[in-house]
Amino acid sequence: MTIEITEVTRRFGRTEAVAGVDLRAGPGVLGLLGPNGAGKTSLLRMMATVIEPTSGRLRLLGRDPGVHGERRELRRRLGYLPQSLGYYPGFTVVEFVEYFALLKEMPAARVPRAVAVAVERVGLGEKAKAKLRTLSGGMLRRVGIAQAIVNDPELLLLDEPTAGLDPEQRVAFRALLRDIGTRATVVVSTHLVEDVGAACGAVALMDRGKVVFHGTPDELAAQGDDRGVGDAPLERGYTAVLAQVRS
Incomplete structure (x- = not known):
């Protein structure tokens, strides 16, 4: 099992952003779905070893991120795209992705080829030498995805x-996600139900710091009222589960 999360909490002062989450995931694409403020980003940041849990237990790729040596190994084997990725405007696309490859301690001989492949996979081959300050917001997001996949991560x-x-x-x-998910574990945090339906084989729905549903997209869709009008089945299931846990 790639991800083993047991009774994990994360507090920021008096605010409990993650409130006793249990979650298991193996290879494939898991959608971490929920409204803004549900705790998705805090949970993802703990999995990325950016912050530590207040309590509970995390094991990722069979390693304990609370142990320095194991955390360092994990960082070499995972890829992470935060909501807001800082960047140096004067870097080119290639220079930026190469920078992250070196941070992940990739062997120097592998870096040029790995960078070129990652840039091509996100459709930015023609912009490889462009300065980041010249790119649109969507292109910058794709550069962020490229740095996350440059080391061919297991997570x-x-x-x-x-x-x-x-x-x-x-x-x-979405096609790229499905391809990566055939050989790695991918967790996609989103509030967009359509992304989950199109790319994910499993979904964990969060609300108010807790996982309130974990199953397949079809199982989530089945939670909805078939008589609902206007929304897709997955959207209805999402709405129905949130309404139930909040009642």
Whole structure:
């Protein structure tokens, strides 16, 4: 099992952003779905080893991120795209992705080829030498995805990855996710139900810091009222589960 999360909490002062989450996931694409403020980003940041849990237990790729040596190894084997990725405007696309490859301690001989492949996979081959300050928001998001996949990670964590992408780019991105999910574990945090339906084999729905549903997209859709009008079945299931746990 790639991800083993047991009774994990995370507090920020008096605010409990993650409230006793249990979650297991193996290879494939898991959609971490929920409204804004549900705790998705905090949970993803703990999986990315950016912050530590207040309590509970995390094991990722069979390693304990609370142990320094194991945390360092994990960082070499995972990829992470945060909601807001800082960047140096004067870097080119290639320089930026190369920078992250080196941070992940990739062997120097592998870096040029790995960078070129990652840039091509997100459709930015023609912009490889462009300065980041010249790129649109959607292109910058794709550069962020490229840095996350440059090391061919075993665990890929993406926070709102389709923000800023146009519809055609979102379709291409979903295909990329499905491809990566055939050999790695991918967790995609999003509030967009359609992204989950199109790319994910499993979904964990969060609300108020808790996982309130974990199953397949079809199982989530089945939670909805078939007599509902206007929304897709998955959207109805999402709405029905939230309404039930909040009642």
